Amino acid sequence: xxxxxxxxxxxxxxxxxxxxxxxxxxxxxxxxxxxxxxxxxxxxxxxxxxxxxxxxxxxxxxxxxxxxxxxxxxxxxxxxxxxxxxxxxxxxxxxxxxxxxxxxxxxxxxxxxxxxxxxxxxxxxxxxxxxxxxxxxxxxxxxxxxxxxxxxxxxxxxxxxxxxxxxxxxxxxxxxxxxxxxxxxxxxxxxxxxxxxxxxxxxxxxxxxxxxxxxxxxxxxxxxxxxxxxxxxxxxxxxxxxxxxxxxxxxxxxxxxxxxxxxxxxxxxxxxxxxxxxxxxxxxxxxxxxxxxxxxxxxxxxxxxxxxxxxxxxxxxxxxxxxxxxxxxxxxxxxxxxxxxxxxxxxxxxxxxxxxxxxxxxxxxxxxxxxxxxxxxxxxxxxxxxxxxxxxxxxxxxxxxxxxxxxxxxxxxxxxxxxxxxxxxxxxxxxxxxxxxxxxxxxxxxxxxxxxxxxxxxxxxxxxxxxxxxxxxxxxxxxxxxxxxxxxxxxxxxxxxxxxxxxxxxxxxxxxxxxxxxxxxxxxxxxxxxxxxxxxxxxxxxxxxxxxxxxxxxxxxxxxxxxxxxxxxxxxxxxxxxxxxxxxxxxxxxxxxxxxxxxxxxxxxxxxxxxxxxxxxxxxxxxxxxxxxxxxxxxxxxxxxxxxxxxxxxxxxxxxxxxxxxxxxxxxxxxxxxxxxxxxxxxxxxxxxxxxxxxxxxxxxxxxxxxxxxxxxxxxxxxxxxxxxxxxxxxxxxxxxxxxxxxxxxxxxxxxxxxxxxxxxxxxxxxxxxxxxxxxxxxxxxxxxxxxxxxxxxxxxxxxxxxxxxxxxxxxxxxxxxxxxxxxxxxxxxxxxxxxxxxxxxxxxxxxxxxxxxxxxxxxxxxxx
RNA sequence: GGGCGAUUAGCUCAGCUGGUUAGAGCGCUGCCUUCACACGGCAGAGGUCGGCGGUUCGAGUCCGCCAUCGCCCACCA
Numbered sequence: 016x017x018x019x020x021x022x023x024x025x026x027x028x029x030x031x032x033x034x035x036x037x038x039x040x041x042x043x044x045x046x047x048x049x050x051x052x053x054x055x056x057x058x059x060x061x062x063x064x065x066x067x068x069x070x071x072x073x074x075x076x077x078x079x080x081x082x083x084x085x086x087x088x089x090x091x092x093x094x095x096x097x098x099x100x101x102x103x104x105x106x107x108x109x110x111x112x113x114x115x116x117x118x119x120x121x122x123x124x125x126x127x128x129x130x131x132x133x134x135x136x137x138x139x140x141x142x143x144x145x146x147x148x149x150x151x152x153x154x155x156x157x158x159x160x161x162x163x164x165x166x167x168x169x170x171x172x173x174x175x176x177x178x179x180x181x182x183x184x185x186x187x188x189x190x191x192x193x194x195x196x197x198x199x200x201x202x203x204x205x206x207x208x209x210x211x212x213x214x215x216x217x218x219x220x221x222x223x224x225x226x227x228x229x230x231x232x233x234x235x236x237x238x239x240x241x242x243x244x245x246x247x248x249x250x251x252x253x254x255x256x257x258x259x260x261x262x263x264x265x266x267x268x269x270x271x272x273x274x275x276x277x278x279x280x281x282x283x284x285x286x287x288x289x290x291x292x293x294x295x296x297x298x299x300x301x302x303x304x305x306x307x308x309x310x311x312x313x314x315x316x317x318x319x320x321x322x323x324x325x326x327x328x329x330x331x332x333x334x335x336x337x338x339x340x341x342x343x344x345x346x347x348x349x350x351x352x353x354x355x356x357x358x359x360x361x362x363x364x365x366x367x368x369x370x371x372x373x374x375x376x377x378x379x380x381x382x383x384x385x386x387x388x389x390x391x392x393x394x395x396x397x398x399x400x401x402x403x404x405x406x407x408x409x410x411x412x413x414x415x416x417x418x419x420x421x422x423x424x425x426x427x428x429x430x431x432x433x434x435x436x437x438x439x440x441x442x443x444x445x446x447x448x449x450x451x452x453x454x455x456x457x458x459x460x461x462x463x464x465x466x467x468x469x470x471x472x473x474x475x476x477x478x479x480x481x482x483x484x485x486x487x488x489x490x491x492x493x494x495x496x497x498x499x500x501x502x503x504x505x506x507x508x509x510x511x512x513x514x515x516x517x518x519x520x521x522x523x524x525x526x527x528x529x530x531x532x533x534x535x536x537x538x539x540x541x542x543x544x545x546x547x548x549x550x551x552x553x554x555x556x557x558x559x560x561x562x563x564x565x566x567x568x569x570x571x572x573x574x575x576x577x578x579x580x581x582x583x584x585x586x587x588x589x590x591x592x593x594x595x596x597x598x599x600x601x602x603x604x605x606x607x608x609x610x611x612x613x614x615x616x617x618x619x620x621x622x623x624x625x626x627x628x629x630x631x632x633x634x635x636x637x638x639x640x641x642x643x644x645x646x647x648x649x650x651x652x653x654x655x656x657x658x659x660x661x662x663x664x665x666x667x668x669x670x671x672x673x674x675x676x677x678x679x680x681x682x683x684x685x686x687x688x689x690x691x692x693x694x695x696x697x698x699x700x701x702x703x704x705x706x707x708x709x710x711x712x713x714x715x716x717x718x719x720x721x722x723x724x725x726x727x728x729x730x731x732x733x734x735x736x737x738x739x740x741x742x743x744x745x746x747x748x749x750x751x752x753x754x755x756x757x758x759x760x761x762x763x764x765x766x767x768x769x770x771x772x773x774x775x776x777x778x779x780x781x782x783x784x785x786x787x788x789x790x791x792x793x794x795x796x797x798x799x800x801x802x803x804x805x806x807x808x809x810x811x812x813x814x815x816x817x818x819x820x821x822x823x824x825x826x827x828x829x830x831x832x833x834x835x836x837x838x839x840x841x842x843x844x845x846x847x848x849x850x851x852x853x854x855x856x857x858x859x860x861x862x863x864x865x866x867x868x869x870x871x872x873x874x875x876x877x878x879x880x
Numbered sequence: 881g882g883g884c885g886a887u888u889a890g891c892u893c894a895g896c897u898g899g900u901u902a903g904a905g906c907g908c909u910g911c912c913u914u915c916a917c918a919c920g921g922c923a924g925a926g927g928u929c930g931g932c933g934g935u936u937c938g939a940g941u942c943c944g945c946c947a948u949c950g951c952c953c954a955c956c957a
Contacts, residue, residue, distance in 0.1 A: 264957055309955060319957035328955040401956055451884055455953050645892055647906050657919055665916030821911060821923045828914050
């Protein structure tokens with residue numbers, strides 16, 4: 016807090032914000048300011064599970080917003096003396112990258128093609144001629160495709176790092192990872208193999224939600240409902256006696272997949288029919304009529320057709336009523352080309368009318384057929400209803416039966432569900448109400464976590480299957496590699512005890528063709544970042560981590576899946592705290608998104624307003640609260656940054672160059688001590704706010720104090736600080752100003768890292784970001800029990816004097832003849848302690864006081880012409 | 881259908897465990913070219929704190945109901 020005599024002051028004549036980002040980023044990098052001290056004890060470490068941003072696009076203001084929140088917390092903890100472990104990851108694994116590479120290079124992955132070692136990255140589509148752009152996409156092998164993915168993400172990651180550095184994230188850039196890099200693949204495969212060994216991971220042949228465009232299974236967490244137009248078709252199912260039962264369906268094309276009709280057990284209309292049978296129209300397949308409580312008497316005609324599978328309710332009925340599987344939709348979303356065996360021979364021709372058609376085409380055709388046969392009653396009745404989509408998909412999901420990998424997540428195991436719910440309660444959420452989203456999600460799970468995907472760019476499922484004498488895979492006993500072989504790719508690597516020539520041969524083996532879902536890897540970011548099983552020393556010092564910062568919409572995916580993996584592998588939470596950021600909204604309160612075409616590029620904002628100013632806007636958004644994108648707040652942030660520069664220049668420049676250096680022991684004036692007493696209260700408040708992860712409040716309180724400090728305290732002490740006739744008073748003023756400046760800069764440092772570092776460098780050694788967080792006790796010692804009321808009353812009286820001058824349209828330098836303050840004894844006593852400062856600052860000739868009903872009168876001196 | 885959050889000046893938001901005339905910034909109006917700051921300073925106008933009840937000596941602050949907005953979840957016949 017003291018000024019070392021050896022440090023010369025270097026206060027610039029005309030300080031500026033321009034260029035601070037590049038200057039300080041380079042020095043922080045050169046000096047290793049944010050390097051993690053890997054020798055620190057666990058209790059001293061603060062480790063952060065940074066969200067790895069998806070690299071398949073560009074960063075937007077929402078990223079700037081939430082990453083700034085985390086950075087303020089990292090900087091606060093660092094100043095509190097913690098060794099902050101703050102790595103950066105890149106999420107380059109998975110479908111988004113595949114899509115970006117497909118579009119960027121105009122290529123398609125064809126896993127049946129052999130690897131071409133001579134293949135070179137094609138000219139990006141955007142740089143091609145019009146004629147070239149019309150060429151069809153080139154088909155390339157899986158390995159060539161994966162290489163293109165790696166190359167493009169590497170470029171993107173450089174651009175991301177540049178933005179983060181410009182924004183001033185105090186990340187340790189020597190510790191980065193990518194979710195597709197070798198280390199991440201090892202962690203993902205190792206964790207999977209351990210899940211498998213413990214029976215937590217398993218395969219099952221079961222109905223899955225299937226995206227027909229991506230040709231891949233989709234997990235519950237990746238679903239979203241979209242309102243879609245549809246129509247109820249009223250269709251008769253004939254009973255043996257010839258009378259028809261009418262159902263209403265939106266999916267008439269699934270009639271060939273019908274396995275039963277279902278009604279509510281209490282529904283008197285249908286009770287007599289239970290356990291009788293009906294025949295499907297057109298196809299004449301006999302199906303039973305069954306009771307089930309899930310059937311809603313209010314919906315449609317109150318009796319439903321169960322198909323395998325039209326929707327997830329069908330899956331429940333199918334499972335609980337033990338119905339046969341009669342799937343007709345293929346993985347391409349078209350009706351199977353072969354006539355299914357359960358269709359009677361005399362209906363085969365009817366089925367062939369539909370074979371090979373998409374669901375939509377088949378629906379149109381079957382409606383014609385039903386109309387012709389008279390089974391369709393009346394016109395289809397249009398409705399709008401929610402339909403499940405893959406969140407990244409364009410067409411409704413279908414349900415097909417296939418073999419997939421799952422990890423138990425409590426969706427089918429109440430005991431595990433309860434333990435995971437307890438983990439959610441164990442975690443400290445900021446803000447606290449976010450735990451509700453976790454409880455909602457875990458409580459509502461209806462199946463295990465489907466982790467396999469039929470895609471290319473991802474971590475392969477690390478198993479092979481033996482082929483029997485007929486060349487069919489033996490799924491029950493997967494062949495697994497030893498952990499020291501990881502990572503492996505079963506499509507090129509060979510299981511122990513086999514040789515490459517046996518691949519695909521009867522008695523040989525075959526690799527599992529699937530990759531794991533992105534979340535199956537990113538659910539392990541704590542283990543990846545802390546180098547689980549790879550660097551036991553680092554792991555012991557950093558895991559479980561202290562903080563998971565993230566946005567609220569991925570609580571159900573990223574946060575939950577990370578808790579699942581850590582619970583299963585380590586039997587504990589992966590982190591102690593979760594801080595949840597809100598979204599950046601348009602001024603019209605909609606979530607900002609690229610598709611709406613309203614995204615401003617972050618770099619342009621940083622350059623226009625300065626990084627500190629943009630950070631100020633971001634840090635003003637309270638934890639968990641959606642915040643409007645507001646350039647006005649950035650202007651205010653810029654003004655604040657400028658004020659910090661100028662007020663600091665004044666504070667450090669008071670007095671002539673020959674004036675003796677000041678020392679905190681010089682602080683004797685009551686007003687100076689009162690100011691420091693108020694500052695101590697601010698430090699307490701800001702510290703308490705940061706301890707509860709409320710960075711926004713810490714900023715707001717500091718900012719309020721700082722403006723009052725500039726407007727009132729600086730003005731009140733300015734004359735005394737320059738007063739050569741009062742060396743003790745001047746020294747007190749200057750010493751107190753310096754203490755206050757040092758304190759305020761450190762309180763601002765987490766928010767405005769560039770301008771505070773710049774000012775700090777004018778007269779202090781080392782980085783402000785490694786300086787200790789201010790302590791209220793030291794300030795109280797310097798304040799020596801001073802009453803903060805002194806500063807309050809002095810500011811109020813000065814304010815009244817200013818008001819009188821403004822009202823008279825006079826300059827603030829105008830002379831005042833007389834001021835009379837009537838107030839309580841207590842407040843007058845406080846004023847008396849600073850009366851000379853008030854008189855000098857207000858240019859008041861005579862200041863009189865009297866006890867009584869509070870009032871202040873100001874008499875200006877006559878204006879000189 | 882269930883849940884969470886929000887609703888305070890024209891705009892963006894504070895107001896922490898209930899306590900004197902409800903705050904800030906932007907915008908608006910006026911003034912001041914003050915020796916840190918014109919990327920400035922000082923001041924002013926502007927609000928029945930979404931509505932209705934309730935608890936309390938006292939409610940923007942606690943409770944209930946309602947309304948509007950946003951989000952999350954839900955089995956979509």
